[in-house]
Structures are given as structure tokens and as C-alpha cells.
Amino acid sequence: MKRKIAAVLCIAVLGCTMLAGCGSEASEPAETAAEASEETASGDNTSEETEPETAASEEPEEAPLEDGVYTAEFNTDSSMFHVSEACDGKGTLTVENGQMTIHISLSSQNIVNLYPGLAEDAQKEGAVLLEPTLDSVTYSDGITEEVYGFDIPVPALDEEFDLALVGTKGTWYDHKVSVSNPEPAAAEQTGEQAE
Secondary structure, eight states, rough: OOOHHHHHHHHHHHHHHHHHHHHSSHHHHHHHHHHHHHHHTTTOOOOOGGGGHHHHHHHHHHSSOOOOEEEEEESSOOSSSOOOOGGGTTEEEEETTTTEEEEEEEEOOOEEESSSOHHHTTTTTOOOOOOOOOEEOOOOOOOOEEEEEEEEEESTTOOEEOOOOOOOOOOOEEEEEEEEEEEEOOOOHHHHHHH
């Protein structure tokens, strides 16, 4: 039964090749079409038409990071909502089982909750808000301050995503943020954690 199906498929491909060859003046295009058919059937696509698809499929492979701890830039669309200057605009990006989360320390305790999405959705019943942590930051002059920090889920690197916030006055605001330039965490940080 399998041989019959294979024979019918071979005849169909051969027939298509012959028909394509009859309509052209040179035999080269027919051979190229036959080779392309065989390559497509075998999964080896090297034709010019498939090059953009190949390039597009390579981009997502570069974006994911291996599980581990990284330092990454946290960019916002507001001068009022940013990472503490003691942290140089960076946070700690943790990748675990392909899921990314960045921990940021803010500049104060004025932002009391974050929501990964729009402010409108954050105010709906059942919305799960991001709760703050109490972080200690040390500035270049040696002064230490306690500020709020947050663990924020990161859907993708180098792409803006929605993040809503609410301050001490109870008003929600929409913001666009992004995470970029991840670098492996410094050896001294990982050494401190190991001790």
C-alpha cells in the first residue's frame, strides 16, 4: 500500500515538472522547480522566497536567555517613575524555566502597587497587583535609603509593554516600559549569594 502511494506521488511530481517544463523555453527553470519541490518535501528550504522566513525565525531564537541572573536596563516613559539613581537605571533580571522577571528598586516609597497591564484593568475586581518589597539602596556618597522594589514579569526583551502604577494618592497611571541590554550578573554578586 505504501509503495502504491509513493509511486502515485512520484508520478504526480514528475507530471507537474513535465507540465512546468513544457511551458518554458529552457529546461533550467523546470529543473529548478523540480529541485525546489524536492527540497520543500525534504524540509530543506534554500530558495530565495523562504529566506525572509528563515531570517524571521532566527530572531526569536536570539532573544531568549538561558536560565540565570542578569543585570538589565529598565526603561520607562516617565521621569517620575524610574529606577533609583543608586542602581544606574538597572535591575536584576532572573530567567527561570524561560520566564523572565526583573526586580527593580524605585527612588522612593511613593508608588505602592504595580500592575502588568493597563490602569483600567488594574482597577477591576480580581486584578492581581504586584506588591512592593522594602529595598535598601546605597548612593555613591554612602547614604543608604529604604525604598520600594517590585518584581515585574517581562514578556520580551527590547519591546515596550504596559505597566500601570498607583501612588499614595490612589490614582492609577498607565506607563510603557522595556527591559534591555541584559548582561550576566557580576561574579562578586553570585559569589555573595553562594556564601
